[in-house]
Amino acid sequence: MNVVNLDRDELAAANINPDTGLATDYLNHFNEVAMLIDMLESMPDMSEEILDWAPLAYPEHFTQTGFRAKDLAIRAYELCDPDIRKRFDDACQAVEIKIGEVQVILQSGVEALGDPTIWSKQLYSLIAAIGGVINPNGLGDYAVGLEEEQSSGDDQSAIDALFD
Structure with missing residues (x-):
């Protein structure tokens, strides 16, 4: 059995992508910490x-939140196509690793992090890659997020490359 055997209308009504079996609600787990990092400069006490913050597996997220269709979300995840699930899990792991890097640096103090918005922008890019796996649109994909993550961070070079 796989996700295609579940009721597509029921999945869509629950904000679960009927094609992938994944829900964007899981992104809240990552978006919250990215927002906290983004606020660090003006609110350094957010560092605690x-x-x-600790990683939370997809099923655990839904058992701990008020998501109305949590059982369906977990079931759809379990039935997700193995290739999609691997891309999703890999994309989530990339975010967890980046957050872990921030946490290690923050142990030395907020000032050790430098400009927190640089870190939050990287996280938002990686989170968007997860979103692209959940709701593929031809643009959002884990590979896109990886390219951005591995870039030197020179935004102008990336923009120039678009016009070459």
Whole structure:
């Protein structure tokens, strides 16, 4: 059995992508910490919450949140196509690794992080890659997020490359 055997209308009504079996609600787990990092410059006391953040597996996220169709979300995830699931899990792991890097640096103090918005932008890019796996649109894909992650961070070079 796989996700295609589930009721597509029921999945869509629950905000679960009927094609992938994944829900964007899981992105909240990552978006919250990215927002905290983004706010660090003006609110350095947020560092404690960032340091307390821990990865949460997809099924655990849904059992701990108020998502109304949590059982369906977990079932659809379990039935997700193995290739999609691997891309999804890999994309999530990339975000978890980046957050872990921030946490290690933050242990030395907020100032050790430098400009927190640089880190949050990287995280938002990686989170968008997860979203691209959940809701493929031809642009959002884990590979896109990886390219951005591995780039030197020179935004102008990336823009120039678009016009070459």
